[in-house]
Amino acid sequence: xGEQERMVEAILFGAAEPVSLRELTARMPHGSDPAEAIVHLxxxxxxxxxxxxxxxxxxxxxxxxxxxxxxxRETVETRKLSRAAVETLAIIAYHQPVTRAEIEEIRGVSxxxxxxxxxxxMEWIRFGRRKMTPGRPVTFVVTxxxxxxxxxxxxxxxxxxxxxxxxxxxxxxxxxxxxxVAGDPDEGEEESTEGQSxxxxx
Numbered sequence: 456x457g458e459q460e461r462m463v464e465a466i467l468f469g470a471a472e473p474v475s476l477r478e479l480t481a482r483m484p485h486g487s488d489p490a491e492a493i494v495h496l497x498x499x500x501x502x503x504x505x506x507x508x509x510x511x512x513x514x515x516x517x518x519x520x521x522x523x524x525x526x527x528r529e530t531v532e533t534r535k536l537s538r539a540a541v542e543t544l545a546i547i548a549y550h551q552p553v554t555r556a557e558i559e560e561i562r563g564v565s566x567x568x569x570x571x572x573x574x575x576x577m578e579w580i581r582f583g584r585r586k587m588t589p590g591r592p593v594t595f596v597v598t599x600x601x602x603x604x605x606x607x608x609x610x611x612x613x614x615x616x617x618x619x620x621x622x623x624x625x626x627x628x629x630x631x632x633x634x635x636v637a638g639d640p641d642e643g644e645e646e647s648t649e650g651q652s653x654x655x656x657x
Contacts, residue, residue, distance in 0.1 A: 456499070459483070459492040464516075473513035539570045544579060548601070548613055552583035552594035571595070579604070 456464075462483055467474055479489035493514055497507045500516075508517045518526055536544070543566055546558050558566050574580045579601040583594035597610060607613065 457492070457495070459487055459489065460496050460499075462487070463489050463492040464496060467507070467514060467516045470515065473510040473515040475513040479514075536573075537570070539564075539567070540573055543570050544574055544597075544601075547574075547580050547595045548597050548610055551596040551610060552586070553596075554586060554592040554594050556592065558595075 463479060466479060466482055476489055476493075480487065483489060493507065500507045504519055504522055505516050506519050508515055539562075542562055543558055546561050547553055550557065550561070555566055555571070571580075577600075578598055580595050581598050583596040585591040585593055601607075602609065602612075
């Protein structure tokens with residue numbers, strides 16, 4: 456392979472957009488003939504996984520058309536949850552099944568429709584059974600997607616107060632007004648809830 460071909464190959468390989476002959480000429484040493492180099496490169500790349508393609512009046516290195524299926528991939532969208540969404544999600548996880556009114560009572564502020572819609576859209580929460588109380592309000596529970604994301608087998612695997620303190624997420628003192636925790640499951644669940652509410656205090 457000639458030096459001119461190597462230079463054109465390097466430019467096209469590193470370019471994010473197609474490169475015109477005029478641009479190639481401007482980048483290469485005086486007296487170079489990128490058009491001739493492209494003719495040779497195009498032949499060299501025939502039948503390979505990458506082809507030299509003409510796009511308008513410019514040139515680019517592209518995946519061979521018959522191999523395009525190999526380039527398909529899932530796009531992961533990263534979104535940062537608001538404090539309100541984190542608190543709402545934590546309350547649902549520790550108190551499920553829980554109604555919107557119960558979430559608002561625990562948080563001490565109203566829960567916007569947008570916050571719940573975001574968590575539903577992310578498929579981290581879903582609607583649970585309606586409560587057998589006046590008005591039959593809907594409840595919310597966490598999904599398998601939520602459990603999978605956080606490496607939990609079920610909601611009972613959520614960390615309790617001791618684990619949160621051990622991880623440095625809580626101060627090493629009991630929250631004001633908290634009761635000593637015994638070993639039965641109901642009290643352990645309450646312990647987890649208190650730990651979560653303390654976690655989100657200002």
